[in-house]
Amino acid sequence: MFALPNKGRISEPVMKVLEKAGLKITVQGRSLFANTVDEDIKVMFARARDIPEFVADGVADIGVTGYDLVLERNVEDKVEFLLDFGFGFAKLVLAAPEDSNINSVDDIKDGMRVATEFPNLTRKFFEKLNKKVEIIELSGATEIAPFIGVADIISDLTSTGTTLKLNRLKVIEEIVSSTTRLIANKNSLKDKEKRDKINKIVLAIKSALFAETKRLIMMNAPKDKVEEIKKLIPGMSGPTVAKVLSDDNMVAIHAVVNEDEIFNLVPKLNALGARDILIVPIERIL
Numbered sequence: 001m002f003a004l005p006n007k008g009r010i011s012e013p014v015m016k017v018l019e020k021a022g023l024k025i026t027v028q029g030r031s032l033f034a035n036t037v038d039e040d041i042k043v044m045f046a047r048a049r050d051i052p053e054f055v056a057d058g059v060a061d062i063g064v065t066g067y068d069l070v071l072e073r074n075v076e077d078k079v080e081f082l083l084d085f086g087f088g089f090a091k092l093v094l095a096a097p098e099d100s101n102i103n104s105v106d107d108i109k110d111g112m113r114v115a116t117e118f119p120n121l122t123r124k125f126f127e128k129l130n131k132k133v134e135i136i137e138l139s140g141a142t143e144i145a146p147f148i149g150v151a152d153i154i155s156d157l158t159s160t161g162t163t164l165k166l167n168r169l170k171v172i173e174e175i176v177s178s179t180t181r182l183i184a185n186k187n188s189l190k191d192k193e194k195r196d197k198i199n200k201i202v203l204a205i206k207s208a209l210f211a212e213t214k215r216l217i218m219m220n221a222p223k224d225k226v227e228e229i230k231k232l233i234p235g236m237s238g239p240t241v242a243k244v245l246s247d248d249n250m251v252a253i254h255a256v257v258n259e260d261e262i263f264n265l266v267p268k269l270n271a272l273g274a275r276d277i278l279i280v281p282i283e284r285i286l
């Protein structure tokens, strides 16, 4: 059983990666279960916040959730982290009103109230510091708490920083940094059949994530410039150089390149006489 977030900001990007990975999921309406192209892989949809518990308990063999949510549930020792999707980036931070005189954790006094959606992570953070704060658990819109007299500071997620800025809050400390992860139940990994299946899923997702940052570049180029072009695009196992039947002096070159190199690469290729340059997205790289 594969647990996936049914809502929230990581739900859609995760489904997209899985589809690219060849693991198309057929969801019917608001159903909480679904099938995949592989009849052995069944999907259940749940809140990202609950998925760590489901995987730790073995209700699900694997699941996708945030690293922060695994820590919040205190199950990081019960699950195996299989891969990082590299998105869903957010940091859990302590923040105080911009005009308050709280500028570092040293300014946080015993008895102060901290509003948060992450009571366990926040409690542990203050226990380590030996500070006795009062945790006020909220289920969202934590940023408002200091301004309505519910708390002195907040412990909340920040990604772009927009929400904090908009609410005139300043970061005073980082508690944890998080991204979206694939996690597995440790017992499921001990079962050979399940482990083989899980490994296939990991490989498929990795290939899709890796391909996202790559492009296939194809061009026709003068034969005598091949060595210079090779230096510009080493490719994964060297570029493919093939004959162009209609022109003896030209060769066709194919290579996989990093997406972020393309902007600077194309003018250099042009200068070497390359033409008919095509840049194509790649679904998976295995």
Ligand SMILES: Nc1ncnc2c1ncn2[C@@H]1O[C@H](COP(=O)(O)OP(=O)(O)OP(=O)(O)O)[C@@H](O)[C@H]1O
Pocket: 005, 007, 008, 009, 010, 047, 048, 049, 065, 066, 067, 068, 069, 088, 089, 090, 140, 157, 158, 159, 160, 178, 179
């Ligand atoms: N602003 C953000 N940018 C990127 N990731 C975020 C942001 N806020 C939360 N996350 C991450 O999204 C993951 C999923 O959280 P959750 O399912 O609670 O979704 P959500 O998008 O916060 O939805 P909601 O708050 O509506 O329930 C968490 O691991 C969290 O770290």
Ligand SMILES: O=P(O)(O)OC[C@H]1O[C@H](OP(=O)(O)OP(=O)(O)O)[C@H](O)[C@@H]1O
Pocket: 139, 140, 141, 142, 156, 157, 158, 159, 160, 161, 162, 163, 164
């Ligand atoms: O730094 P930013 O990019 O502005 O993002 C941070 C905001 O995103 C999350 O809120 P969410 O939208 O999940 O609402 P919530 O507070 O109801 O969970 C988080 O709790 C912050 O409020």
Ligand SMILES: [Mg+2]
Pocket: 140
């Ligand atoms: Mg949220």
